[in-house]
Amino acid sequence: MELGAEIAAYRTGTGDPGRLVGEFRRAVLLVPLAGDSTDADGGLMSAFSGGIRWFYAFTDEEAMARFAAARGEADRDRPYMAILGARLVDAVVPEVEGPAGVAVNVADPDGSMLFPPVAGIVPDGCAVDIGAESAAGVG
Template identity: 50%
Template sequence: MGEFRRSEVRVPVEDDSVVSVEAGGIRWLFAFTDDAALARFAEARGETLDERVLVYGAWLLDRVIPRVGGPVGIAVDAGSATGMALPPAAGIVPDSAVAVAVPVAVEGTGVRGAGA
């Protein structure tokens, strides 16, 4: 978690909103460690995702997730062999109002659950 918080990640944006999906009642934001991982993800989805913002992981966890409302996790390098999920669990997301109390299954998303 510390490494993610300190790392700059690329977050795809469309129509002035962070690209996300909802699965199982959880909103998943996408973050990528490099442009190549983002490009592979976009290609797999048949999209271009040309717009992105470069932010620190801490900004996503501390500023974005609490503002979304409801459980929100982060899919890091989704679709890649090294992808992982940061589920909306206590100890990962800072606000207990958006944390879930049980492990989150992330089946079919191409990412592995961190600690789940």
């Protein structure tokens, strides 16, 4: 099952959390780049909310277009990169100062999903629900 279908199943109460995270890790996500179309050196587009840096990610160009329209940027050409969900949480999240997670399809009221910085989603050293001693193997 693809990520959008797993999100839908989970939101209706019929999904499995393990399958959802597995599909998220296997999915190729589209992540808008910060800055404008002539300057993509700003990194990945994200927002800060509730003490967490949330990277925006989308399952397809249509979901990303709905996000742009919701922001009043439908006519703006925003560059993006395609990245595996696993690479986003395993390689990008650890580079962020402070907790970070991924917000998928945030402009879709019935198809959005947050993947927070917790064990099982992000590396243990980045998970907010694991103490520093446990993540380091101490204790």
